[in-house]
Amino acid sequence: MSSITTSAIETPLRRSVERTCDDLALLTLIVVGITAGFTFRDYGLGWDDYTHAEYADLLLKMYGSGFKDTHALSFANLYMYGGGFDMAAALLHKIIPLELFETRRLLGAVVGVIGLAVTWRLGRRVSGAVGGLATLLLLALCPTFYGHMFMNPKDAPFAVAMVILMLGLVRLAEEYPKPSPRTVLILGLGAGLAIGSRILAGLALIYAMIGFLPLWIDDIRSQGWREATHRLLHVVYVLVPGFVFGYLVMGLIWPWSILEPGNPIHALSYFSAFFEKPWKEMFDGALVSVPDMPWSYLPTLFALQLPEVLLTLTITGVVGTFMSLSRTDVPARRKTILLMLTLAATLPLLIAMEKRPALYNGIRHFIFVIPPMTVLAGTAFAWGMNWLKENRRSWQPAALAVFAFGLLLPLGEMIRLHPYQYTHFNHIAGTVRSADNLFMLDYWGLALKQASDGLRDELVERQEVPPRNRKWKVAVCGPQRPAQVALGPDFTIGWDSNAADFAMTLGEFYCKGLTAPVMVEIKRDDVVFARVYDIRGRSISSLLAIPAP
Secondary structure (H helix, E strand, O other): OHHHHHHHHHHHHHHHHHHHHHHHHHHHHHHHHHHHHHHHHHOOOOOOHHHHHHHHHHHHHHHHOOOOOOHHHHOOOHHHOOOHHHHHHHHHHOOOOOOHHHHHHHHHHHHHHHHHHHHHHHHHHHHHHHHHHHHHHHHHOOHHHHHHHHHOOOHHHHHHHHHHHHHHHHHHHHHOOOOOHHHHHHHHHHHHHHHOOOHHHHHHHHHHHHHOHHHHHHHHHHHOHHHHHHHHHHHHHHHHHHHHHHHHHHHHHOHHHHOOOOHHHHHHHHHOOOOOOOOEEEEOOEEEEHHHOOOOHHHHHHHHHOOHHHHHHHHHHHHHHHHHHOOOOOOHHHHHHHHHHHHHHHHHHHHHHHHOOOOOOOOHHHHHHHHHHHHHHHHHHHHHHHHHHHHOHHHHHHHHHHHHHHHHHHHHHHHHHOOOHHHOOOOOOOHHHHHOOOOOOOOOOOHHHHHHHHHHHHHHHHOOOOOOOOOEEEEEEOOHHHHHHHHOOOEEEEOOOOOOOEEEEEOOOOEOOOOOOEEEEEEEOOEEEEEEEEOOOOOOOOOEOOOOO
């Protein structure tokens, strides 16, 4: 009698908790969406923005000309990437009253929020409403992911495509051997978007092949070799329409990939070797050539840039996954799902640590491992809360308080760093204050937008006008195209500091600190992100610093 009463009480309570968590998750998405809507204009252009916008124009011209204009298929090296985001931004720009690069920032925010929503649904599917909410909060309050979603036209959309693909794989594991049409559609869409963004998405095949081993082994034990093989072939047959759909999606956003069957392999070969002239970047206080970065590059930066709570829970989730593989009371489907997520979160990093490709620009190329990390972390949080419920219920409020405090730390940093959240270093690293002299911060030069706005405002306030018959001349140490877009047509941008009126420099190691009046200074947390100097009447030979060997 008492057990029936307890069960009757627990079920409504459980439903109430689930409903509350889902409501909070929806509220989180709304808050992030509103915040992004009010702030997307604050984010400047990166090194690649202008080139990606040109690529989009060429792709649209190709489609508009019926494939007569094929310049897009040989443009720089971007033809080896998909242009889905770039084309979508260019098309959106035609129908909304925003500048092109503002439109790109807005679309980045929209894609990022979609990624948050999909990751929440994935986390909820894996670990319930509590784990789903934790997953969403951990990703929304991950400064690296949040900052990149506004201004990174390659890696952030790729991360979103990969999490859509992972959602399809998890659904496939749950429904095996009879995947629903919706699952087939999600798999095809995710695969097409992901591979059509970067050929690196082929790693998902490894996640699936290794991840499905527990399920296949269990199938063989329970059904026998013949029936298990029959079930596997049936799944492959059912997935064929999804593969065809994915191939069409890939071809639409990456047309070069389907011109010849071997082109994706050519792209993989091209990107497996460093394809640019090497340069040096700051890592752990030393200048290192990007092809010679140590194996510790990625683990160090992930440990120092991800929020502490996300790191702790991700490690717990990975350990929990491997512990579950040897347990007989964990269903094979559950093992497959956790193993795929763990591979998605760790395998790309392990491969890079082993192969040691050229590494640069922090962890931006590996943003796509962060969503599966947050799902593992959310799962670990849900495990912990369930264990406390059964063994130490009185400790649950304390655990929630610790979790909330862990989320408030990156939230505070995101507010202080805005709009440079992508430069975040956690408290283990001593925040950006301590990281400034050890690592690259604003490597994409976003601060040049605020510096440009500040220069224009300062000139208006001083009521200064350019010399007769010419524009203001600004020498820039950093990406020049973003500075030109931000300053507008009344300024001429160049490298020649001798002929310039002003010098605009990033706060990175390769830009000199000049002995000239500072007109504008962009700082966050006492760290200089950019400066504008008045160099009229001064002889400045170069803005570039010559690093000591």
